[in-house]
Amino acid sequence: MCPPGGPIDFLAEQGALALRILKFLLPAVPATIGITLASFAIAIVLGTLVGLAPLVRNRLLTALSRIYVDVLRGVPLLVQIFFIYFGLGSVLNFNRFTAGVVAVGIGYSAYLAEIIRAGVLSIAHGQHEAAAALGMSRGQALRHVILPQATRTIIPPTANEFIACLKDSSLVSIIGLRELTRAGREYYSQYFVDFQTWLIVGLIYLVMTLALTKFARHLERRFAVKGFGTGGLRH
């Protein structure tokens, strides 16, 4: 049925509806942000450990890190969430939030491990040689020469993963956690408004990811090194 009344009435009505939807959705936003931040923090810590493991030059450690990455990249994140919450959860005792955050964190740590490994790999061998020539131990070389340079390469893809993690946070609704996407579904199933609801949910995610993007660009500028340019790319 086409809406009756004039265009002003229609816009006013849509505006009021949009406000009602926003009021319903906004309380779920902290959950989305909290889940993203907590799981990405786990992902960074684990990802760094696993990604730098090959540098220790221990065959077992390198093999383990490869298996870790292969397995966790090879299974869909949704399946990992199910496995940890319903599977392990029937034996071990942890709450919903912990299970969801750990599952997403572990899942993303595999991708971050590869990003970090690639960052270190991208440093020219000359740097390692020069550090050795200056009398640095491998640990000192890593800390003072290699890793600071690798950080520049690591930031853009890591920011990428952070944004992806924000969107994947919606997967944890499968174990009963209430976040933004789930709130959208609840609004629909109660009030039967779909188009406007999903438009607003999408816009809220967009606002969050745009803010993250801005933060990432700021980080890139902060870590930029004068004289190294930007590889010919205009920012």
Add this chain to the structure above:
Amino acid sequence: MCTDYIRSGRLLTAFKVLTIVALASSTMSSCGKSTEDGLARVQKSGVLRVGTDATYPPFEWIDTATGQVEGFDIDLVRAICSEIGCKPEFIVVPFDGIIAGLVSQKYDMIASTFTITPERSKQVAFSDPYYDGGQAIAVPLYDSSTFGVDDLRGKTVAVQLGTTGERRASQIPDAEVIAFENISAAFIDMENGRVDAVINDRPTTELIIRQRGAAKIVGPTLTAEEYGLAVTHSDKELLLSINRALAKIKADGRFEAMRLKWFGPASA
């Protein structure tokens, strides 16, 4: 580059265009789609597409051995289709989006243990009721302190998203409601000790308890509900023929046979 974009005013223009497009589409989405009545459409194609959330025994679920949808609702739909003269095609969808699918014509009818409510009646047209349901509280077997809905104050209750069970649970003061995509996840959560109770339609709860054990029903049935089939408001002819078929199936004993088959002689 981003600041150039903003300064040139192009970003603002793009935003305005996007908003207008969005508002225009939301206007159009509330206008009707095809004007052909569902009955004509179904008779022409010979297929009645039925949306169902096939995770809900004994009404509708997917038999893992055959991969086919089975259940009381399914048999009912098949019988109605033989009256109308068409074949059913079952489209499995999550329950909370089942009305959206009907309204956007992804299927012609909903058959999914669908409780008739005033709010839903504004969105869809219900057939005559075909089964009496109602919400029941299930708790773990070892629970000795919950006897009814008043004992659930301050407790955690698992439900299925979008159901009347979720609605009823959210009315319990101080109770935390955890909604899952399907009802089995809710029961598994209770078995793992994560929630204190599950509120769900009684017939399905009874079946799940029979199958899995580990739980019991406490208290009387919380609500009086009737299930109905649903079509869009514009499919008036289709609704008439569904109701006629339903009446015929009830009158000639097929309905009773189905009830005995799925619910046994004990059901009243």
